[in-house]
Amino acid sequence: MKSRLSLAAAALLALLLYSSQAQSQDTQCWTPAKADIVLLVDGSWSIGRLNFKTIRNFIFRIVSAFIIGPDRVQIGLAQYSGDPKTEWHLNAHPTMESLLDSIASLPYKGGNTMTGLALSYILQNNFKPEVGLRENARKIGVLITDGKSQDEIILKSKSLRDAGIELYAIGVKDADENELRAIATDPDEIHMYNIKDFQFLVDIVEDLTVNLCNSIKGPGEEVKAPTNLVTSEVTHHSFRATWTAPSGHVDEYRVTYVAVTGGPVQELLVGGFETTTGLEGLTPLTEYVVSVYSVVGEMSSEPLNGTETTSATNMVVYDETSTTMRVRWEKADDATGYMLLYKSINATEPQLEREVSVGGDVTNVLLENLIPNTAYTIRQYALHGEAASQPLEEIGVTCASYSFSSVTHISHILKYVQRHGLL
Template sequence: MKSRLSLATVVALVALLLSSSQAQEQDTQCKTTAKADIVLLLDGSWSIGRMNFKTIRSFIARLVRVFDIGPDRVQIGLVQYSDDPRTEWHLNAHPSKASLLEAIANLPYKGGSTMTGWALRYICNNNLNPSVGMREDSRKIGVLITDGKSQDEVYFKSKNLRDRGIKLYAIGIGSYDEYELKSIASDPDESHMYLVSNFQFLLDIVDNVTINLCNSIKASGW
């Protein structure tokens, strides 16, 4: 005998599907039809520490939830660097928010020294190009998250990115070098550079970061 779902069960399943869809819609706070390709450049040096690295993962997850993730909307790639840069995933690797959040939750801690200049050059050559998902008609953005001073030159590497039309954000935590971050971030500093004295304050700035990122994506005149 074939079993049949009761009316109450069907209603409950429909309600569950609707609530899940509404929850995803509420997550997406940056409402825009503009395309954006964002590469997160994450300092994974030993000075971060494993516990603080978990906080960074939480920060990135909260940032991602704000955007409409997809091949025709916002794509987010991630590079982790220390002595050398390592692509964790390219722009086109995760076409859904759920897949991207899972990758963030499983992001391993790298460890090593802080070679930010090398990492900036690396994303210019390897992550912000059409072969790995960058779209010609997208807003192109790089977001650096670091807790210390680079051990190599950063100004000309970041200038090369800015000259290519890539907007750069810089987030410094703890033992950051403010002058160095100013030389990396796009102008104006007030909306492209963020400084916090401790990892425990990192989540306090996530709303401001995402608002300005959203404004960059919506802005005309790129």
Template sequence: MKSRLSLAAAALLAALLSSTQAQTSDAQCKTTAKADIVLLVDGSWSIGRLNFKTIRAFIGRMVGVFEIGPDRVQIGLTQYSGDPKTEWHLNAHATRDSLLEAIVNLPYKGGNTMTGRALNYILQNNFKANVGMRPDSRKIGVLITDGRSQDEIVLSSQRLRDQGIELYAIGVKSASKKELRSIATDPDEIHMYNVRDFAFLLDMVDDLTINLCNSVKGPGGELEAPTDLVTSDLTHHSFSVNWTAPGGPVEKFRVTYMIAAGGPTLQVLVNGTVNTVVLDNLKPLTQYVVNVFAVVGENSSPPLTGTEITSGDLRITNVTHSTMNLNWDAAPGDVLKYIIGYTPEDGDGKQVEVNGEVTTLSLSRLISQTEYDVTITPVYTEGPGTVMAGQAITGVVPAPKNLQFSEVTQTSFRATWEHGAWDVALYRIGWTKNGEQIFQYAILNEDETTHVLEDLEPDTLYDVTVTAIYPDESESEDLIGSQRT
């Protein structure tokens, strides 16, 4: 069944189409470059329904300058508040008219402002090949928000930038400039916008679209990009990269590569008649992002992009507050043994050895809420082989649970609880009259999960706390309850 537009939506769509058609040729983004743009729109309650209409008009004006299609610019949109929701993926709309109609019908979500979760969401769900992202396109994210995030955003935005995604941050009213700067790609004067009210959004849309257009074109403008990126000859420290040159003349090719998780960008320049290069001195078991640019004079083409992982893999799973499971690929050849090293952040490392046929191990008695560097070193008759490396962060120590009271008398009662985890070292139970802050405490052994509170006052409500203390001296959150004598 075809959906019908409301009168208001139809009017807005007509206005957007009219505005798009009336834009001068200078306002259009004239390029044959491919770009995948994901709009991340704050739909929290602080926006308000009336202002959300302004956001729809703003988005319509912003995307109206682009030629939309599977071989040009694709635009997806995710709306977020507490939980992000994909409104449409990159490959959902193949024409500008279809895209504008979707913008007109964009619903208002409502909720809290969880920007960090939303940034992670678009990386994991929207910038994906199976929903339309193309390997040879420029990747751009545009955040529109009116408030301060209620969760962490620095690492979330860095993960996107580490994947080669250019980020714009647009803030309205009470949006934090500091947060916007930490999200936006440098330089801020191109990628960060902040206006005092929603009414001013449309005033800055032309400047934004010019910068977005330049991002779509990239530093190389219309120079044709190489095609058909292929990697081969994979080892633990190198691999070969091959590509097909574009049809026009090329002076040289610039090949850049960086660790996908973040790090410095390295580059190799080769003559324009060459179409292969070996990247070496790489880290083992590490994913790399590779870009190949055609270069003529000062101009560079859009990048031909691909990824490759050097040989081997270490998998860290089932991470708790004090344990983690390791599983790794068997190293080639006749391995005598593996040396497993695990070092806590700002701490001393430990080692354990296993037989060369073993490829799994459980680590225990770890420090909670701590990042561990884990290495697996195969050892051969002639010496150590390629090191496999990984990282994991242990979790929060669990609190005890299910606090119950029994055997209540005028001057005593029994408190009973259950273990939150198997490796508790001690329990601390505290009690005080309701409303008072001076507690009495008792320290119990790890196997004691019950305690009788005595010498209490009759007909009095007592607050009780039970805290688990672990071998690394970490303390759990308090398990809290109340009981009247």
């Protein structure tokens, strides 16, 4: 059964979408990187129930920007006042739906502002492997508070940073800016926010989302491109492209192809577990540039590029006699000429390969002076200036020849058959 938002979460989401002050829905964080984020929320009496609802809406907006899941972003939350409390651990909500449900029903705790105690608490209780912390994930803590701490915070926040946890500090109204700077990871212009009132939290949603997303990506984080592009199965109207997948997760591949001479760029999407696709509906004797991109969410890798040239159209060998045969083919667009190479493959003596060249308007050639009862390989190249297409190949076989005595012998046999009514 599909999971659904609770009525509270659905109502909250509707309110956010309706509000004229709502964050643009274009602010999203699409990245293959993993992150474990613990939100540390001040629930002291100075906040008040109405402002706590505003904080809840603020968290709802921020969380909605990420891809939630065991292989992407996990979010835990602890609320503090006099004594910190874990509302849910990192691994408690593997889906966006269940996480938003919990945010919508987050209770207001009440109590004193013991920020130092709360910082120690999340290090000892929330950033732990047994509750979902992953070794290869970015570790991020986000503090939201409205007042000055009633205990020591400098050493407590340093312990978190020394453990490799990147800290954001968001202060509202009566928060102490010096404390916020001491808690936040450098640089302060990225990790520290000091807001005059709760109603202005909405104004930092977009900037905070972007900064958090950059923290999740980390320095130099990018989607890896595929490698080793190979083309095969070339015909006059299609060919196949195959590549090697990069390490790491890929949602899908975007394959584009366009004629070197210009024209519309064609695009198709291939599932992330597939590494080959056929390109069809192409023009004969045309060179194409193929580009393959890894796609994760809305992020794309650098392209893997290659080229391939389609062959000329189909060729037919017909009207074979003992010393001649005809070859015809369909005209290739923009061909300036054609070259045919042919050679016997079962003659009693080795034969040199012969060549016939014709203009671009010719699509039918007579091959003469052939050896009777002999197979010939025929290769046809469509020419476009100095460029040659992939060859079309066929085999033609000349008929056997008969001497005069053989013909006379056959004639006698036919007369005998007719005389005795055998025909």
